[in-house]
């Protein structure tokens with residue numbers, strides 16, 4: 487599974503994050519996603535993630551216009567065939583989902599047979615107001631999800647969050663308690679928050695939980711109403727950024743080495759050292 491002789495243990499697999507910027511033409515967005523997913527798989531990736539809102543521009547004005555039913559819409563059909571044709575686990579970034587009167591920011595997860603194996607609705611909606619810089623209220627258009635989302639692969643269990651979900655350490659902590667070894671966040675951090683917060687959050691969630699963290703971001707589209715920071719990355723359980731790109735379209739990929747993860751956890755045993763008599767992370771289900 488590893489193509490760097492002497493550098494990787496056999497207990498590893500390749501994870502790729504696709505960085506693409508979406509325009510207004512949905513069919514074209516899907517086509518471009520399919521060609522980069524195929525390239526990542528050809529380069530050896532077994533698990534691939536697309537970014538948040540990869541099939542439509544990102545913005546409250548677009549969610550209704552581009553919303554589809556899951557799994558009946560054209561984006562889901564296209565994601566299923568990308569997973570099946572390339573025999574990979576595919577984290578389908580996110581798409582605006584229509585369900586009854588509600589809209590969600592939804593990540594679908596596909597197995598190598600093209601079956602839908604999970605679905606995450608963004609739990610923390612991006613509602614911020616920074617005078618003179620950014621005013622964004624996702625909750626004007628969207629309803630938040632209320633569920634944790636993990637899925638199993640032959641390699642390990644993986645936990646899923648969308649963008650702003652990464653800012654909440656408790657969600658990542660619950661995923662780690664559930665046995666996830668990788669967290670993946672399709673995201674679209676802004677030009678205001680991205681430069682200071684994106685890498686900091688990726689590395690913090692990785693170190694807090696001694697876990698791999700993958701961030702799949704859109705490429706920057708300078709003419710868009712919401713301009714994304716980009717910088718898709720993979721961070722290891724030590725907190726080291728294994729790979730990070732700039733703002734342009736591309737693919738980042740890294741080996742997820744599960745033996746290295748165990749080494750880090752044994753060497754600095756946070757899990758055993760937690761003072762559960764003083765604090766704990768508690769999962770609440772609805």
Ligand SMILES: O=C(O)CCC(=O)C(=O)O
Nearest residue numbers: 612649650674675676679
């Ligand atoms: O920029 C951020 O801090 C989060 C952005 C976000 O949640 C999004 O773009 O969906």
